[in-house]
Amino acid sequence: MGITGMIYMFTMVFSLIVLILSSSTVGYDYFQFTQQYQPAVCNSNPTPCNDPPEKLFTVHGLWPSNKNGPDPEKCKNIxxxxxxxxxxxxxxxxxxxxxxxxxxxxxxxxxxxxxHGTCGYPTIRDDMHYLKTVIKMYITQKQNVSAILAKAMIQPNGQNRSLVDIENAIRSGTNNMKPKFKCQKNTRTTTELVEVTLCRDRDLTKFINCPQPPQGSRYLCPADVQY
Incomplete structure (x- = not known):
């Protein structure tokens, strides 16, 4: 192999290494902070919950996500x-x-x-930083859906609620940015609010409008939901 060929091969190998090392930092463009309403989760699950649920929205997960294309998953086996x-x-x-x-x-x-967490680098540095970030968001930064709704006098009493009222209440706690909702039918006539997602930018420094699920999604919410 001549000098030119060796230089070409070295360049290709170096470029491949750079691509591999940098791939974990370019695989997402925002975060979904998703919280689930415990009674609705238990109602929509085929296997009953092993303990009575509390009437609270608690964390489902903090997920690096993409506005277009698939969301990253299992980026590192750590x-x-x-x-x-x-x-x-x-x-x-x-x-x-x-x-x-x-x-x-x-x-x-x-x-x-x-x-999910392994895909959040460099904003999420490691496993313990992932857990600490969730604690900070939910408690310190008050990104707690139950508390936001309670502040707007929307209590979890199992009644049908206007989705617009719920959305407006959540917007009041997220700089007027649009959340994302997931609902599930629990009877022929009743649909429960199962999840609320708050969206943050890539660096977790500010709220952004959540991309909405496509029309026809089985989790889309009607005008009135049970909460």
């Missing part, structure tokens, strides 16, 4: 070091419980980290 969770566990069990199986909170966080 397992969560659960031994480091320590004192955070008490807070996490309240704000980020495994609603379906409360004997497996840690397993839930581990799965969320592996599927």
């Amino acid at each position: 397992q969560m070091n659960s031994q480091k969770i320590g004192n955070m566990a008490a807070q996490l069990e309240i704000i980020w419980p495994n609603v379906l199986n409360r004997t497996d909170h840690v397993g839930f966080w581990e799965r969320e980290w592996l599927k």
Whole structure:
């Protein structure tokens, strides 16, 4: 192989290495902070919850996402070091419980980290930073859907509510940015609000309007929902 060929091969190998190293930093353009309403989650799950749900929106996950194209998943095979969770566990069990199986909170966080958190670099630095970021968003920064709705006098009493009223209440806590909703029919006539998603920019510094699910999605919400 001549000098020219060696230079060409070196350039190609170097370019490939750079692409691999940088791929984890360009795979998303915003974050979804999704919270689930515990009773609705239990009602929509084929297997009953093993403990009574609380009438609260608690964290489902913090997900790096793309406005166009598929969202990244399982970007690195880096397992969560659960031994480091320590004192955070008490807070996490309240704000980020495994609603379906409360004997497996840690397993839930581990799965969320592996599927979603590993894709959040450089904004999410590592597994413990992922957990700390969720705690900060939900508690310190008051991005708690239940608290936002309660402030607007919208209480979880199982009545039908105007989706517009719910949206306006949430907008009041997110600089007037549009959330995303997920609903599920629990009877022929009643549809429950299952999830609310707040969207943040790539750096988690500000709220943005959430991209909306396509028309025809089975999780779209009607004008009135049960909450």
